[in-house]
Amino acid sequence: MSSTETETKAAFARRLGCSKAWVSQLIKKGLPLTSDGKLVPIAEALAWVQGNVSSGGTDNDAPNLNGAKIRLVLAxxxxxxxxxxxxxxxYVSRDEVRRAAQAFGRGHRDQMLxxxxxxxxxxxxxAGCDAATLIGLIxxxxxxxxxxSVGISVPFQGDRDA
Structure with a gap:
């Protein structure tokens, strides 16, 4: 799904793991809709939820959910x-970056060898010298x-990667 596509209230509720009624309450509180009654583009709707729903559980934006459920919805x-x-x-995952860096490192090592x-x-x-001697020295x-270079630390490695 493209981030510019809209969703129905039911689909958005499934995405957040909450009820359609709770999404309706958010709409009453200001969650924007398009002219055809669907939610605004997903990224915009998610940003609205994150910016307007309190995780404390005492907020009137979501009276039918307790604090733990609201935190789950925000997560x-x-x-x-x-x-x-x-x-x-x-967005690229840490694992993808790690694999790409390792592949680059192996390729560079092989090239240098x-x-x-x-x-x-x-x-x-x-240079006008003996090729075998020069190749051996290089x-x-x-x-x-x-x-x-084996001892050089890698910026994205944490203690758990050592």
């Missing part, structure tokens, strides 16, 4: 907001450099 609204962001492509064999003969020819130093 469901936040989850729905994240789902819309993933759909738009503006092959550097001496790929470029050593040309460098040796330009390879050894490249491996040392890669081993040094």
């Amino acid at each position: 469901n609204a936040k989850r729905a907001e994240f789902a819309l962001e993933r759909e738009r492509g503006t 092959n550097f001496a064999n790929r470029f050593g003969p040309g460098i040796a020819a330009a 390879d050894a130093r490249m491996r040392e450099a890669l081993l040094e």
Whole structure:
């Protein structure tokens, strides 16, 4: 579903895990509707709920729900907001970032490990030295450099990833 699409009260209630009657009460309190009686675009409706419903349980915006149920509805609204962001492509999960960074790191490592064999003969020819000796030296130093980088911390890693 596109984030610009509208939903019926029943569909929005299912998304939030609450009753259709509670959504009707929110509409009476100001949750905007389109001219055809559907809720405004989902992202806008979710933002309205998050901004106008108190999680304290004593708010008059939701008299038929207790505090725990209101907190659950707000949490469901936040989850729905994240789902819309993933759909738009503006949110990427931590696991996706981790996999992409690991794939990049492996690719870079492999490229550096092959550097001496790929470029050593040309460098040796330009320098006028023995290719085998130069390739061996470059390879050894490249491996040392890669081993040094093993200790570099990754910004998105937490203690649980160590």
